[in-house]
Amino acid sequence: MYESKPMKNKYRDLIEQTFDFPQAEFQLADNQLHFHHIDLNALVKKYGTPFKFSYLPVIGEKIDLCRQWFQNAFEEHNYKGKYHYSYCTKSSHFDFVLKECLKKQVNIETSSAFDIDIIIYLFNQGLLNDDIYVLCNGYKTKEYILKIAELIDLGFHRIIPIIDSFDEFEILDEMIDTPLEIGIRIASEEDPKFEFYTSRLGIGYKDIVPFFKKRLKGHPKFKVSMLHFFVNTGIRDNAYYWNELRKFINVYTDLIKADAPICHLDIGGGFPIKNSLAFEFDYQYMITEIVAQIKQEAESVGAEHPNIFTEFGSFTVAESGGTIYSVVNQKKQNDKEQWNMIDSSFMTTLPDTWAINKRFVMLPINRWGDKYERVFLGGMTCDSDDYYNSEQHINAIYLPEFKMNDPLYIGFFNTGAYQESISGYGGIKHCLIPSPKHIIIDKDENGAFTDYVYREEQTSQDMLQVLGYR
Ligand SMILES: Cc1ncc(COP(=O)(O)O)c(C=O)c1O
Known part of the structure; x- marks a missing residue:
């Protein structure tokens, strides 16, 4: 029966x-x-x-989690650089999001002139202070550069405009009179499935060292302290990502060999978020592996371990x-x-x-x-x-x-x-x-x-x- x-x-x-x-x-x-x-x-x-x-509460929890993963990776590899969590404002500009992030003393990545007004507002409210890193990505219009200058006047001394093109550098040079650290964004090669070959954002791999030698080395105002890269598809455990990361680190070591004062590597945003109940991603493994690769290559050219910056937007706020x-x-x-x-x-x-x-x-x-x-x-x-x-x-x-x-x-x-x-x-x-x-x-x-x-x-x-x- x-x-x-x-x-x-x-x-x-x-x-x-x-x-x-x-x-x-x-x-x-x-x-x-x-x-x-x-x-x-x-x-x-x-x-x-x-x-x-x-x-x-999810926002602060994510920031803590990520910092812990980096700390674990640094301990495992005896990594001497520092990790700097930066929040990419474009993923959500709301005041309640920024305020949650700032409870965790994050740095900020901006994309446009109005973004800087948010920073000034928060500064005037006493919610952030002038020693955070402000990473200025995005297309630098004159208005955006004027706002960066305003931040410098307010006492912000860790602003790093990240140069997206040669022209942008020249405009910055014309408009900013004070000494400043700058970064260079590498244009990544797009994922093979994408309809373009090279990202329109940033400067091509092969052009960076010659540009440094010609325009930046010994520059009276600007010190190139940061190299930045961001892969459109985000940080994923696939051949495309690892390949792009390797190229990025190679440009870094080539710059070090050319005596560039790079001490910060910014690996951008793009940490994935849970998009289904079946989602699986080993965040700790990815971070540990990225840190290991950076350390190995920095040591191969006798450089100190660079500080690592991230600009996680979705990861910070989506969930x-x-x-x-x-x-x-x-x-x-x-x-x-x-x-x-x-x-x-x-x-x-x-x-x-x-x-x-x-x-x-x-x-x-x-x-x-x-x-x-x-x-x-x-x-x-x-x-x-x-x-x-x-x-x-x-x-x-x-x-x-x-x-x-x-x-x-x-x-x-x-x-x-x-x-x-x-x-x-x-x-x-x-x-x-x-x-x-x-x-x-x-x-x-x-x-x-x-x-x-x-x-x-x-x-x-x-x-x-x-x-x-x-
Ligand atoms: C330069 C840069 N950094 C960070 C991010 C944030 O990416 P995500 O929200 O995937 O972390 C973006 C997103 O477009 C970006 O363009």
Whole structure:
């Protein structure tokens, strides 16, 4: 006789059978999803959907984690240089993000003139001091260089503009009168799958040593102290990355041999973030290996171990953010395709899903004990590209079955980097679908969660103002 086993057809079964679950940041309580033990369903009930949230403690935890990995690597290899965590502001410029970062005394990487205004603001508020490193990347317009000069006048003495082209150096030379450290950005070769061969950002490998000898060696004002590189695909354990890193280190040793005073290596941003429940990445291994390679090559040319800088943007802030929607309806377009329609737009709230087919962790907030079904997810704009499905997701999308009278809420997680600046937070929006409200979640001194509305949902008046209907 068979003993009949219970059917494993609940959403919860699906996830538990497919992934290691629960995970550090995702737990279930009563068939509802908690994120870092935050009861998301309670937030949905309190604030309604759609909303974005930022959970601040994650930011400091990431910075601590990364510093610990570098410390471990330095100890393992008896590395004598220093590690400098720098936050890349372009991944999220919000005041609450910068303030969290500054609690950890990070350095800052900027990309444009307005970024420097953020630094001046924070300085005037007493939230940062003038001995942080300010790494100025990005295209140096005259306005940007004037702002750099303003920072120098305010007493900032660790500003390192990172030269992106020969012309940029000449303009800097004309406009800045004081002694200054500068960096050079190496233009990496793009990933072979990419449509360009060499990055448009930075100076080609072969041109750097001749440029140093011709224009920088013995320069009366500028000391080249930093070499910088950033690989578009990010830091990954693949042949492409290791190959680019090797070329970068070779330029460094060639510069040392040419008597360049380089004492800082900036390995850029691009540390990956968790984009699915199956995500695996050995951060410690990558850092240890990078440190080992830098040490070996520095010693081979008799140089002191250089200081290592990183400019992690996504890694710092992405996993602090999430976006919650309701499924408001289901449209069955044929036997195979049923569309769960959300109460907002993917294109405008998570533009990377549309622009670069980016994946995020997507999970229902409630009804994990219900049967599941395969669906597509559609946004509210009338644009046929406003969707999220298996092209962007790791697999087909499964969610608890749609029921008209039993609301289903879904969350996209680790969305805290770039989505706001790329979508133009608070500006006009495709089909005038408003920016959702934005909730900040934090912990108080007793470890209890606190939450408040940082920004209300955009109003019609807001948008009409931008459009000139005043
Ligand atoms: C020069 C530079 N540094 C750092 C970053 C941050 O990259 P990520 O957010 O992947 O860490 C970027 C991103 O474009 C960059 O261009």
